[in-house]
Amino acid sequence: MSWLCTMVVCMCVRIHPPQQHLNDTSTTQCVRPLRTVYAFLEEKGGLALLEDGLVEVATAEIKSAGRPRHEVQRDIKRKEKARAHLAAKYRTSALPEDDVLRCLHSIGDNNAFLLFNRDPIDRMIEYLDKYYSQDTHEPGHSLAIHGMMWG
Numbered sequence: 001m002s003w004l005c006t007m008v009v010c011m012c013v014r015i016h017p018p019q020q021h022l023n024d025t026s027t028t029q030c031v032r033p034l035r036t037v038y039a040f041l042e043e044k045g046g047l048a049l050l051e052d053g054l055v056e057v058a059t060a061e062i063k064s065a066g067r068p069r070h071e072v073q074r075d076i077k078r079k080e081k082a083r084a085h086l087a088a089k090y091r092t093s094a095l096p097e098d099d100v101l102r103c104l105h106s107i108g109d110n111n112a113f114l115l116f117n118r119d120p121i122d123r124m125i126e127y128l129d130k131y132y133s134q135d136t137h138e139p140g141h142s143l144a145i146h147g148m149m150w151g
Contacts, residue, residue: 037103044095049086058082059108061115
């Protein structure tokens with residue numbers, strides 16, 4: 001049950017950022033401008049890669065929990081094959097295979113990040129919607145977080 005409290009605190013901190021006297025991240029500056037996969041491919045004339053339906057297979061996060069090993073291995077091989085196919089198909093003199101693969105890995109990294117950081121929050125919201133009503137209050141079972149208590 002402590003994970004529930006942690007998730008609720010994380011969601012509340014995200015919705016209500018810390019007070020100004022705490023670490024102010026608004027002054028953080030990047031060392032150089034952020035470069036997106038889209039901007040990189042646009043510069044290299046390779047935007048067609050993003051329209052290919054095989055990108056989803058090549059960048060998907062493979063979930064192994066509760067699945068037989070042979071299914072996971074099959075998905076890994078399918079993903080590797082899709083990456084190799086896309087790298088060969090979209091390589092040009094301005095966009096070598098290594099750069100195509102780097103773009104696919106970057107998109108895949110984002111998918112992994114979302115799986116481990118966004119999906120638990122989405123599941124928690126589903127749990128809260130399913131098991132707690134906003135309209136009723138049971139004494140001793142409040143999920144409220146008050147200032148200076150748990151957050």
